[in-house]
Amino acid sequence: MKTTISLIKADIGSIGGHTKPHERLLEACKNRLEEEKGKTLIDYYVTNCGDDIELIMTHTKGVDSKDVHTIAWDAFKEGTKIAKDLGLYGAGQDLLSDAFSGNVRGMGPGIAEMEIEERPAEVFVAFMADKTDSSAFNLPLYEMFANPFNTAGLVLDPKIHDGFKFEVQDVKGHKSITLNTPEESYDLLALIGLTDIYAVKRVYRKSGEIAAVASTEKLSFIAGKYVGKDDPGMIVRAQSGYPATGEVLDPFARPFYIAGWMRGSHRGPLMPVGEKDAIPTRFDGPPRIIALAFSMKNGILVGPVDAFADVGFDKAREKANEMADIMRRHGPFQPHLLPPGELEYATISEVLKKLEPRMKKM
Ligand code: 13P
Ligand code: 13P
Ligand code: MG
Numbered sequence: 001m002k003t004t005i006s007l008i009k010a011d012i013g014s015i016g017g018h019t020k021p022h023e024r025l026l027e028a029c030k031n032r033l034e035e036e037k038g039k040t041l042i043d044y045y046v047t048n049c050g051d052d053i054e055l056i057m058t059h060t061k062g063v064d065s066k067d068v069h070t071i072a073w074d075a076f077k078e079g080t081k082i083a084k085d086l087g088l089y090g091a092g093q094d095l096l097s098d099a100f101s102g103n104v105r106g107m108g109p110g111i112a113e114m115e116i117e118e119r120p121a122e123v124f125v126a127f128m129a130d131k132t133d134s135s136a137f138n139l140p141l142y143e144m145f146a147n148p149f150n151t152a153g154l155v156l157d158p159k160i161h162d163g164f165k166f167e168v169q170d171v172k173g174h175k176s177i178t179l180n181t182p183e184e185s186y187d188l189l190a191l192i193g194l195t196d197i198y199a200v201k202r203v204y205r206k207s208g209e210i211a212a213v214a215s216t217e218k219l220s221f222i223a224g225k226y227v228g229k230d231d232p233g234m235i236v237r238a239q240s241g242y243p244a245t246g247e248v249l250d251p252f253a254r255p256f257y258i259a260g261w262m263r264g265s266h267r268g269p270l271m272p273v274g275e276k277d278a279i280p281t282r283f284d285g286p287p288r289i290i291a292l293a294f295s296m297k298n299g300i301l302v303g304p305v306d307a308f309a310d311v312g313f314d315k316a317r318e319k320a321n322e323m324a325d326i327m328r329r330h331g332p333f334q335p336h337l338l339p340p341g342e343l344e345y346a347t348i349s350e351v352l353k354k355l356e357p358r359m360k361k362m
């Protein structure tokens with residue numbers, strides 16, 4: 001039996017700014033999914049990271065299933081109605097069109113789906129981030145699957161010693177390329193270090209099985225203007241034939257700077273937190289990430305373990321707060337402010353346009 005894991009996420013409104021959804025929105029989503037449990041869905045888990053709601057669903061319908069996408073869309077629509085009634089901020093923020101025709105791709109929600117042949121003890125980690133975009137996963141995915149200083153298994157474990165394949169998307173040019181590691185590690189880094197252009201979409205074992213998939217939908221490209229950051233999710237398989245769960249989590253113990261934060265226009269550290277701490281309020285951040293580790297048998301989910309709730313990540317949070325202070329010191333200056341290429345859809349373009357007629361030739 002092949003099992004599909006679908007992570008579909010959207011910001012449909014939040015309390016007091018871009019902080020977190022109201023409990024009733026989460027309930028509405030859970031109720032919709034509960035109705036489908038044992039029918040279209042095998043199992044599900046609903047959570048949120050900041051103001052984004054994530055639906056983690058298991059089923060046998062394959063990726064891009066009209067039935068599953070319709071369930072997700074309906075759940076978000078139902079939640080949006082409540083968000084509007086409550087006057088929540090950004091109600092329906094990520095549902096960019098009403099012309100739904102069975103697939104949420106290009107409609108606003110982010111999607112990460114994989115169809116797998118379950119191992120006897122299947123393990124995967126669902127990552128969900130707020131106040132950033134999918135290229136925030138480039139660095140940690142490289143570390144998980146290609147950096148032996150992070151992943152001891154690349155050296156020690158014959159099952160992963162061959163390395164992995166990375167499918168990289170040019171999110172602006174709508175092109176993609178697949179590169180092998182360790183053979184083409186430097187070529188891969190030449191691309192994915194350019195986080196404003198390239199994002200890792202999938203990682204595969206050399207033998208072909210999928211190892212990871214991330215949502216790479218660009219909200220600003222779909223909407224043609226800034227409507228909130230993409231706030232990505234990803235699914236990463238772990239253990240036996242893949243990096244261990246601890247190897248998958250460890251890149252986040254060393255916080256790094258990513259694009260997003262306030263108005264989607266700033267660089268800031270990505271802070272790993274437990275589910276209950278995924279409430280970004282300081283300057284609408286600092287950007288957050290949660291990690292839920294699941295076991296799965298015949299599509300039935302066991303867990304999750306709220307991985308970043310581990311006190312082992314306390315130091316990372318402290319560090320991220322220090323890194324946030326360093327960036328905040330720059331106020332409206334780069335490098336806190338993102339470069340123009342990453343701000344092209346932000347409201348600053350309107351401010352700059354107003355000044356254009358007053359520019360004198362030199
Ligand atoms: P508004 O207050 O106009 O929504 O802009 C700030 C913001 O939150 C951007 O998403
Ligand atoms: P979200 O993308 O999480 O809605 O945040 C919008 C924003 O502008 C925060 O400052
Ligand atoms: Mg929001």
Ligand code: MG
Nearest residue numbers: 051052130231
């Ligand atoms: Mg968000």
